[in-house]
Amino acid sequence: MSAAFASSTDSKMKSNNDNIRTVDSVKKKGLSDKNKKRANNASGNSTVIKVKSVIPRRRQDLLKWYGWGYKDSMFHLDGINACFTGNRYSIGGQTLPFLAQWAIDKLGVDTTREPKIPKMPTKFPDSRLPKNIQAELEKIALVSVDGMDRLIRCHGQTLKDMSQLRNNSFPRIPDAVIWPESHKQVEQIVSCATRHKFVIIPFGGGTSVSGSVTCPAKETRPILVLDTSDMNSILWLDKEQLLARVQAGIVGQDLEREMRARGFTVGHEPDSYEFSTLGGWVATRASGMKKNTYGNIEDLIVQTKVVTPRGVLEKGCRVPRISCGPEWEHIVMGSEGCFGVVTEVVIKIRPLPPVVCYGSLVFPNWESGFYFEREVARQRLQPSSIRLMDNEQFRFGQALKTESTWGGVLLDGLKRLYITKIKGFDPTKLCVVTLLMEGTSEQVADREKKLNAIAAWYGGIPAGATNGENGYTLTFVIAYLRDVAMEYDVVAESFETSVPWDRTLALCANVKKRIEDECRKRGIDKFLISHRLTQTYDAGCCIYFYFGHNTAKCPDPVTTYEEIEEAARDEIIACGGSISHHHGVGKLRKKWYTNTVSDLGRELLFSTKKTLDPDNIFALSNMAFEEQTNETKTVISKL
Amino acid sequence: MCEQVNFVDILEPRRTQSGIFSFMSRNWYPQRTQILDRYCSPEDLKNIVENSAYLDAIIEAECSRTGVNKAKLQRNVHSYLEEMGLDKKLHIIRWMGVIFLKISFMMKIKMFVNEAAVLNLKSTIGKNPVLFLPTHRSYADFCLMTYLCYHYDIDFPAVAAGMDFYSMAVIGRRMRETCAFYIRRTLVGDQLYAATLKQYVRTLVAKHCAPIEFFLEGTRSRSNKSIPPKYGMLSMCLMPLFAHEVTDITIVPINISYDRLMEQSLFAYEHLGVPKPKESTGGLLKALHNLNDHFGSIYVNLGNPLSVREYLKNNTLYTRETLKPVDLQQLTNEQFKQVQSIADYVTTLQQKNTVATISNLLSLVLMQSVIKNEPLHFDEVLQEVNWMATVLRHLGGSVFENDVKSSVERILVVHGKMMRLDRQRRLRLISGVLMDMSNDIEKKMKGHTLQAQTMAVAVPIIQLQLYVNPILHCLVSPAIICLIVHKNLVDKVKLEVDYHQIRKMLSHEFFYLEHEEENRFSKALEYCIENKVVTYNGDVYSLGEDTKLQYLLKWSVWPALTTVLKCAEIMLKQCSCEHKQALKLVQQDVELARCHPYCLSLEAATNCLQGLVAVGAMIKLKREQEVTYEVVPTVMENCHSIIKSILPQFAVEFGSSNAVMLDDRTLSRL
């Protein structure tokens, strides 16, 4: 796109002999050039909306480098006191009088000692990117070989990632990071990789929980992380067609904010949407909380443009549906970065609903709540979101109660009296459904009436809007728990599956039982297992498990955890569940891939790879792809 | 080539007592260019544009770029549309028609229309948008097509007009009400305006069911001959086709020729660098006063309708632009090239439809007589006019004349201020009055400050040249061949090389399509041989026997070649020179050397400088506002010597000593 820009950056680079340069040192010069360029571009009657992202290029300035989310937001334990810092979430800055006790009781945490907070590393493996290639890349876009820039982009958000990050023990981190701004630049980078035989890892928000974005440990070629975050423009917005063409690096919250400012919403809200990106969603087949109204990512997307080492893949027309053999654009959906880089996406948008309202229902037990969900799905009466939490989560909500009554789902005063005493619900059994309804006020009221009627049939009782709302806000805060847990020697993780309705109840019971057994077998007595039903479909639902345990007795906590999760997944598969509803396969769930897709399916995957990326530039080794070492390379070349 | 066309004076039937009023108030059911389910009013059109996805997207982008408030930009768009948008008030059109007819009769104008072509057009329109692309030689062009459409019951064309009219009291408003829409001359600097215009034009073409009329050349040609087309407006107009919003677009190339241009003296002064006065209603009224005179005939010649789709051989390329919302679809580079090729082609069609009038023929005869320094007797003039007509017909031009003698007599009345028969019934060119060069005018002169004496001679010659110019495109190619051959014996290769080199130097002075030139060259060569301009002995070309025709050919491009030579000389001396400075120097030199006065023309000099850039004799640099030329010495020297070697020598004195020039003061004493 910009010979002028490239060459000017180039000359700046040359004048700077310091080879290891943090992003910052280059950024200012680079940016001023870019701004000029942009002003020039703008002269062409541009419809491009350049979005200012919340997330800076130096991610560590805003985000916690060793954990989840914003730097200023975290759970803090101090003896019997607990709080959540910062003011980004509604419980921010408030003390949580019940949390510490809950952690002590449930997970055997010693809240009196100091939290283990890692020190930012100062030493990093040397970059293996040859200088001539670096120079070539710098002509295309901004490049950094700074250690921190590389470290924070070598991983996702799995437990193993977090553990290795805290211990600075990654076997391999990328050798350089590049920030292209456009489809064109991505094409140039990929062709450069083909020429020089190095590896590219597309990096969106780094929220992957499958290991998909994690650096392949045994890769010997130089690894370049292609950070998509500078590709975050809205290329056009058509309010009539309700479509937008957006660059794939846009972060969920930026996209949503821009759309809302204009009276629209994409409505795709995975729990990670503050940080995950459009391209990441496509590459993992993400699912958003409000999929009932807006659809999952595959329903939302009209068109994708992908750069592969063999060229660009994009349909020649922008149509609502097509019968033209297999849909090749869908090949990149869920490709987990292994085939190329998604650069641009045409995505549906919707007018903002006039009314958004929350609701909650209390059921005497999991089973009645489950049948209620089943019935709602049968009648296709799902509101934007409908979730069923088990009793464990209900009680965790109580533990998050603040002094000023904030908390997850909790029952106060009269309501509690009514539910437990008059209706006779057992507080150790009752479950909660949270509802998020959108539409006109009549539609919302009508829907609520219908849902309440079905709920009544299954013994459910309305428990108010505040409870519902708290339940949804809790979602974003829960993600921060894992960090505090690790600081106090508890490992925790979530995993999910999709399952047909008829097997759901059994699957939940069996998985819970299996985890309990596995824990007992290893002498772990302080652990937490909880689940919720987060999505419903005609043919089944999505179950989301939380599992954490105290690691005091484990010599190798992460391995122990992984063994138990593996056992749980075996159990899930045996019970008729799937490898994943939305997190994807990555490197963690390879074991179940072939059985899921069949041998022939695996072969198709390989053929696709051979067609799109014969030199394995995108050597992320997710799904059925093996890590490429020197040996495997020779084997392949012999074949 | 030489088609027999039947022209009808469409004003004739109105020349009765009640003719004007009953005609202008008759029931009127015009034919539309498209049959649609819903017809848009002028207000509807503006609303569609205002609410288009394109402008919304542009505004959103601009807001996010500059932080300007969205509502403010929307208000801007709204006011742009108020400024630009056409209106249609039938009663105003009827009144304007009355005025048009009254003035036409005052000017004693006949308006000859190629009726068969109009009827043919009428029988084909109705399926897709139609663009009227007339030549632009006079402000009068603005009304002609509108009146013609009223006459033939075709819906009024939406006419693109410059902002000069907008600011004229009353007139600006009335023109809008007769379906004019206004466009600013320069679009640079205001993105939002450019976007609004783009969308408005696109919407007009796609949804307004009347012809769209604009001037490809973008401005009135001050030299009364074709100038290279501008591509912007046509790009906007063809967008609906490239976006496949319409099935086709029909282009009607139109040539409008005038026996006498209202603006002739203004133009002549502009050529010399005296600035054109600003358009104002007052000025117009003053001009009206001068209209009580004979202006002769106007010839409106509609060419065959051109289907753009057919021209592009159905190849309105599929492009990735289709992935965008239709409103946001833009021309690709490839498509822009197609637009350019269409524009160039249409310009040649306009040229082809030129009607050589007696006015042109008589001017040729008179100019030749000036150059020969021999006044011709009226009878000789008639013979010569006949001869010129034959020559032009052979060259493929269409000539309009019925009875030469009466026509010449008529033209002598029309051009009575420019030429006259003296007492011996010899045709003379009337020389100009000495202009009082006030300080004021001197300050405003664009080029070199010429002497009053120079101007007095130059103005009538340039005016006369204005009527020679429309014919020149027929003569240029054989003329160059003739000139190359008249100095040296040349073989075919050398002839062809030199020809192309020279033709390219004149590429801006005489409209030129590079890819057509090979063809033109061989045709011209064939013509030259057939007509004994040159002969070929199988080895080399040499001059043929027809010295009379040779003479005509030689002087026809003499002024242009002289101008090139002067430009080359100046530039060789300067090596590097700003455009404006170069113009001054050329004028100064031409004045000193007493060349053909047309060489004083700033337009001609500009064209020739650009021609020299085209052949690579110099490089054009744009610095800030200024254009600067840097000479490439070897190429420039080569160009200079080629021109010098072929330039014909005519020892003519332009001025009172010329036997054909007639001093006005002497005249009044006669």
Ligand SMILES: Cc1cc2nc3c(=O)[nH]c(=O)nc-3n(C[C@H](O)[C@H](O)[C@H](O)COP(=O)(O)OP(=O)(O)OC[C@H]3O[C@@H](n4cnc5c(N)ncnc54)[C@H](O)[C@@H]3O)c2cc1C
């Ligand atoms: C707290 C938390 C909550 C979550 N909640 C949800 C949820 O509700 N629903 C859900 O679906 N997921 C959820 N996830 C998982 C994760 O957010 C999704 O997988 C998300 O789509 C990843 O996006 P990302 O931009 O962070 O991609 P990354 O993590 O950066 O990358 C993920 C994979 O996609 C590839 N990739 C990224 N960008 C591109 C691109 N432009 N082109 C090609 N490949 C690319 C990477 O190479 C990698 O293989 C959650 C994760 C966390 C940590």
